[in-house]
Amino acid sequence: MTTSGVTLRLLDRADKEILKLPRTVKGAFFDFQHKFRTNPHTTGLKLQQLKGDHRLWSARVNDEYRALLLRLADDDWLIVSVKHRKDVYNRLSYGVNQVTGGIEYVDLEVLEDSVLGRLPGATAQPRPTPEPRLSAPLPEPLFTAWSDRQLTELGVAEPLLPVIRTLTTEDQLLGLVEYAPQLTGEVLIALFDGASYEDVLDQVTRPVAATEPVDPDDLAAAAERPATVVTTTDEDLRGALESGDFGRWKSFLHPTQAKLVERRYSGPARVGGGPGTGKTVVALHRVRHLVRQLSPGHDKPVFLTTFNKNLAADLRSRLLELGGDELLSRVEVSHVDQLALRVVREAEPGNGKQAIDDGQAVREWRALLDELGEDTWDPEFLHEEWTQVILGQAVGSRTDYFRARRAGRGKSIGRAERAEIWQLAERFTQRLDRLGRQTWDQIAERAARLEMGREQRIRNIARQRDEAGGLDNIHLQDGSGGWLRHRYRHIVVDEAQDLRPAHWKMLRAMAPRTSDDLFLVGDTHQRIYKNQVTLGSLGINIRGRSAKLTLSYRTTRQILRSALGVLGETTYDDLDGGAETLAGYRSVLNGGLPAGHAFPDWDAEREGVAALISGWDADTDTAVPHEQIAVCVPTNQMATEMGYTLKLHGIDAVEIRSDGPNGSTGVHIGTMFRFKGLEYQRMIIAGVTDGLVPRADVSRLRDVEPTRYRHEIQRARSLLFVAATRARDSVDVFWHGRPSPFLDSSWAETEHGGR
Numbered sequence: 086m087t088t089s090g091v092t093l094r095l096l097d098r099a100d101k102e103i104l105k106l107p108r109t110v111k112g113a114f115f116d117f118q119h120k121f122r123t124n125p126h127t128t129g130l131k132l133q134q135l136k137g138d139h140r141l142w143s144a145r146v147n148d149e150y151r152a153l154l155l156r157l158a159d160d161d162w163l164i165v166s167v168k169h170r171k172d173v174y175n176r177l178s179y180g181v182n183q184v185t186g187g188i189e190y191v192d193l194e195v196l197e198d199s200v201l202g203r204l205p206g207a208t209a210q211p212r213p214t215p216e217p218r219l220s221a222p223l224p225e226p227l228f229t230a231w232s233d234r235q236l237t238e239l240g241v242a243e244p245l246l247p248v249i250r251t252l253t254t255e256d257q258l259l260g261l262v263e264y265a266p267q268l269t270g271e272v273l274i275a276l277f278d279g280a281s282y283e284d285v286l287d288q289v290t291r292p293v294a295a296t297e298p299v300d301p302d303d304l305a306a307a308a309e310r311p312a313t314v315v316t317t318t319d320e321d322l323r324g325a326l327e328s329g330d331f332g333r334w335k336s337f338l339h340p341t342q343a344k345l346v347e348r349r350y351s352g353p354a355r356v357g358g359g360p361g362t363g364k365t366v367v368a369l370h371r372v373r374h375l376v377r378q379l380s381p382g383h384d385k386p387v388f389l390t391t392f393n394k395n396l397a398a399d400l401r402s403r404l405l406e407l408g409g410d411e412l413l414s415r416v417e418v419s420h421v422d423q424l425a426l427r428v429v430r431e432a433e434p435g436n437g438k439q440a441i442d443d444g445q446a447v448r449e450w451r452a453l454l455d456e457l458g459e460d461t462w463d464p465e466f467l468h469e470e471w472t473q474v475i476l477g478q479a480v481g482s483r484t485d486y487f488r489a490r491r492a493g494r495g496k497s498i499g500r501a502e503r504a505e506i507w508q509l510a511e512r513f514t515q516r517l518d519r520l521g522r523q524t525w526d527q528i529a530e531r532a533a534r535l536e537m538g539r540e541q542r543i544r545n546i547a548r549q550r551d552e553a554g555g556l557d558n559i560h561l562q563d564g565s566g567g568w569l570r571h572r573y574r575h576i577v578v579d580e581a582q583d584l585r586p587a588h589w590k591m592l593r594a595m596a597p598r599t600s601d602d603l604f605l606v607g608d609t610h611q612r613i614y615k616n617q618v619t620l621g622s623l624g625i626n627i628r629g630r631s632a633k634l635t636l637s638y639r640t641t642r643q644i645l646r647s648a649l650g651v652l653g654e655t656t657y658d659d660l661d662g663g664a665e666t667l668a669g670y671r672s673v674l675n676g677g678l679p680a681g682h683a684f685p686d687w688d689a690e691r692e693g694v695a696a697l698i699s700g701w702d703a704d705t706d707t708a709v710p711h712e713q714i715a716v717c718v719p720t721n722q723m724a725t726e727m728g729y730t731l732k733l734h735g736i737d738a739v740e741i742r743s744d745g746p747n748g749s750t751g752v753h754i755g756t757m758f759r760f761k762g763l764e765y766q767r768m769i770i771a772g773v774t775d776g777l778v779p780r781a782d783v784s785r786l787r788d789v790e791p792t793r794y795r796h797e798i799q800r801a802r803s804l805l806f807v808a809a810t811r812a813r814d815s816v817d818v819f820w821h822g823r824p825s826p827f828l829d830s831s832w833a834e835t836e837h838g839g840r
Contacts, residue, residue: 091122092161097314097337098190098266099166106150106167113147114167121152125162135174140304143173155179155188157305163315165190181304182268184240186295187312188304189266197248199260224253227277235282240268240290249273259642259675268293268312270673271636278671288635288669293340311340338370339363345632346370353603353620354630355581355660359670360648360810361639364606365762368579369400371604373408375575376415385417386574388595392583392614394420395745396762400579417573421588422525425532428591432535438523443468446524453509453516462509466496466793469615471510472526477586477618479530483507496790529587536572536594543569571597580762581607582660585616589623609657609665613758613804615796619662627661635669639764640810641676647816647831648809655799679809679816681832683824687723687772690821691730694771697817698736698752701767709814711737713766715753717808719777727771728754757808768812770805771819778805778825802827 095103095118103114117130121144125132131145135153142162143151151173153166165179165188175194182189228236233246241249245265252258258277262270268290275285293312300306307313314337338346342363345356358364368389375387389404391397397420405413419427422440430436441449450464470491480486486507487500498506517523546569572595578584584592596602603625620627637645649667659665682697684690694716702708716731716738718724728738731752739748741755741763753765772778779801786794805827809816818832 090160091125093118093122093164094162094308094315095164096166096188096190099164103167110147110150110167113150114152117144117146117152118164121162125160141177141179153177155190155304157308161305161308163188163304163308166192168192178242178244180242180244181299181301181307182240182242182266182312183237183299183301184290184295185268185293185312186297186299186307186310187314188307189242189269191242191245191264191266193244193248196245196261196264199264200248200252200257203254203256203260226250227252227254227258228273231276231282236272238290239272239276239282239285240293241272242266242269245269262673263675267673271671274642274671274673275669278669280669284669292344311343338366339636339638341634341636342367342370345634346374349600350604350630351600352598352630353605353625353627354632355605355607355620355627356632356634357606357608357659357665358634359608359637359645359667360611360807361637361672361764362634362670363638364608364634365400365403365579367634368577368604368606369403369407372404372416372577373412375577375601376408376412379415379574383414385415387416388424388573388576389416389418389579390421390424390576390592391579391762392421393761394423394743395741395759396420396580397423398745399762421578421584421592422528425525425529425588425591428532428535429528438517438521440528441522441524443472443524445522446526449516449520449522450513453513457512459509462506466790467506467509467513469793470506471513472524473586473615473617475507475510476526476530479534479587479590496793526585526587529585529591533587533590533594536591539569540571540594543571571595575601576603578603578605579607580611581605582609582612583607583614583616584618586618586623589618589620589625593624605660607660609660610652610667611761611803611807612657613761613800613807615800617658617796618660619658620660621662631659631661633669635671637670637672637674639674639813640672641674641814642672643676643678644809644812644816645670645672647679647829648806650829650831651806651809651827652802653827655795655802657799676814679818679832681824681828681834682817682819683834684819684821686821687726690771690819691727694727694769694819695731695734695736697769698731699734709766711752712739712750714769715755715760715763715765715767715811716769716771717755717757717760717811718770718772719757719780720772721756723772724754724756757804760811761807764811764813766812766814768808768816769819770808770816772821773805773818773825773828774820775823775825778827 103111106114120127120130125144129145133143135141135143140156142154142156144154146152146167149169151168151170152164153168153173155163155165157163168175172192175192177190178193179188179190181187228249236246236249237243242265245261248261252261255277258273262274265273271289272285275289276282280288295310295312308315345367356364356367372387372389379386389400391400397418401413401418404416404418426440447464447468450468454460454462454464474480474489474491475486478489480489483504487503491498514527517527574596576592576596578592592603605627640648649670657665682690682693684693698714701714716727718727724740728740731738731754737751738754739746739751741747741753741759746753757770779798783794783797783801786797805825818828824832
């Protein structure tokens with residue numbers, strides 16, 4: 086922020102500190118920074134140097150609060166903290182990290198109090214620890230296996246080493262991490278979770294290390310390095326003060342994320358990672374980076390897509406926040422089925438068939454089997470066979486179907502059975518034609534064929550041009566007379582794990598096979614649909630161009646631990662024929678334990694949810710806007726009933742539909758599927774009852790179709806995992822009768838109606 090030659094920046098740690106201050110102090114701080122930029126020496130600001138340190142200064146924010154600033158140069162200032170005036174003279178430590186080259190600041194008294202306050206039996210006022218009894222040996226400190234030199238080589242802040250050596254419990258560690266510099270927290274958590282020194286050095290430290298020698302006395306140079314995360318504009322500051330951490334993604338990228346965004350890839354690339362690791366943020370910043378590399382123009386060569394309508398709408402809104410109309414003017418944003426439908430309608434303008442979803446399609450399969458008096462086949466099995474094998478592999482004839490691979494389908498079928506299925510599939514498509522309907526899988530398959538044909542024509546033109554010495558042959562061009570070219574130069578895909586095989590074939594054909602063509606982000610642990618693909622078999626080779634984000638910026642450590650328990654021991658794929666794990670997935674955020682609430686029936690459970698929300702509202706110190714509270718349930722009917730109960734208690738509710746919230750104010754309610762890609766401060770997951778999560782009809786598959794049973798159980802686990810990891814601060818799980826078998830002991834039952 087500069088005015089009259091004065092530069093004023095706000096350190097990331099101070100930014101987060103200010104978010105916790107009373108609203109009136111935030112307003113006073115915003116006024117303060119304007120006055121400071123105009124003239125730091127204005128009498129009312131009381132700018133003065135702290136005793137014993139020529140670089141650390143204080144300035145008046147209001148009667149009670151002071152800003153602490155580092156003087157980087159004559160007119161270059163960095164706010165490192167905003168404190169009550171009685172705390173200004175605490176033992177404060179600042180310096181340049183020798184690994185990252187960034188400025189770090191910590192209040193040692195606050196940090197030590199946080200650690201001491203977590204001693205067993207500690208009260209609000211820290212007191213000396215009693216002498217241990219001879220029969221109770223002192224617990225071993227957590228980090229004795231690593232020397233001071235090793236810890237500092239990993240990037241741990243050196244002034245914190247004496248405190249770190251006293252840590253004996255996870256709770257104390259989390260107390261330190263809350264106030265320590267970010268890299269220190271990441272390193273200590275990773276070591277505590279069992280990572281080796283070499284792994285932490287490679288995965289946590291090296292990605293953020295400075296590329297040039299670090300001068301510990303040059304604060305001005307340190308302030309310019311990526312490791313010193315600062316707010317520098319009014320717009321960024323206002324966004325941080327008004328929307329808190331929810332708005333930080335626009336301005337701040339972790340260095341690991343930034344490298345993935347800015348890297349040049351020789352072909353398709355994929356970024357994985359657990360919930361809250363910033364995959365969507367990376368995708369959005371990647372789009373902006375690609376647009377910045379474009380030559381001036383008015384076309385839209387960058388395509389941003391995801392698997393459903395409400396997520397696409399959210400991406401568009403966030404892209405607008407990130408770069409405004411100027412960025413959006415060069416990017417097309419659409420969900421992938423919408424794009425496929427447009428491709429088909431362009432080629433077949435008379436195609437007015439109604440598009441139906443999977444649920445409607447299964448009902449049509451059931452109706453067909455009833456009409457034929459056929460009870461050999463299960464309609465859901467037939468629908469999956471048709472969509473995943475016949476349409477998914479673009480099988481065009483019965484002979485091709487006899488040869489088609491059925492990896493992962495489980496139930497083995499012979500040649501005679503395939504012939505029977507092929508005949509049923511033909512009758513099914515004829516039935517849909519008569520009814521004037523088409524499934525989204527049919528649309529995707531048709532769009533893939535059209536785009537693959539278009540790509541082949543482009544290749545033919547290029548080959549003819551090469552053979553003719555660079556001259557174009559107009560007879561090979563599009564019938565419209567226009568010059569054929571790929572629809573897009575760059576394609577970015579969010580939630581990649583949920584796209585169908587035909588989607589991938591279509592997208593692969595839409596961009597030239599060159600550098601930076603496809604950029605995919607996703608996590609197969611969050612796959613909530615039945616679309617399992619191997620990208621390499623679809624012409625998308627990501628080998629050697631895959632990366633994984635491991636640090637969660639959303640979910641607390643306590644919620645993360647319980648959510649990971651939901652996944653069980655199930656194995657997940659990596660979209661390319663290998664196994665995917667969440668090894669190293671971690672959080673440095675601390676919070677309360679997830680809570681479980683048991684009730685005798687669904688009516689009582691709904692009353693319990695209403696009571697919990699009412700209790701939150703009554704506590705004015707911790708109340709949050711209702712739009713930051715979500716209630717998700719297994720079925721649409723349960724969502725309707727939950728909304729009705731909340732209304733009876735005076736709690737407004739907003740239904741989450743396929744295109745997003747149906748209203749602007751109220752608690753968000755919907756099925757678990759609707760909350761994919763969203764986040765809330767408080768999450769309530771209701772109806773987590775055995776028979777609903779997972780559905781009762783899944784159990785009958787255990788013996789007759791074990792492979793399909795495993796897939797359905799995995800999908801149900803993923804759905805609950807997704808729901809639990811939407812939360813930032815708290816998760817409350819409700820059930821009636823017997824709880825879901827997916828819940829382990831970490832979802833401890835609390836008193837009915839709250840905690």
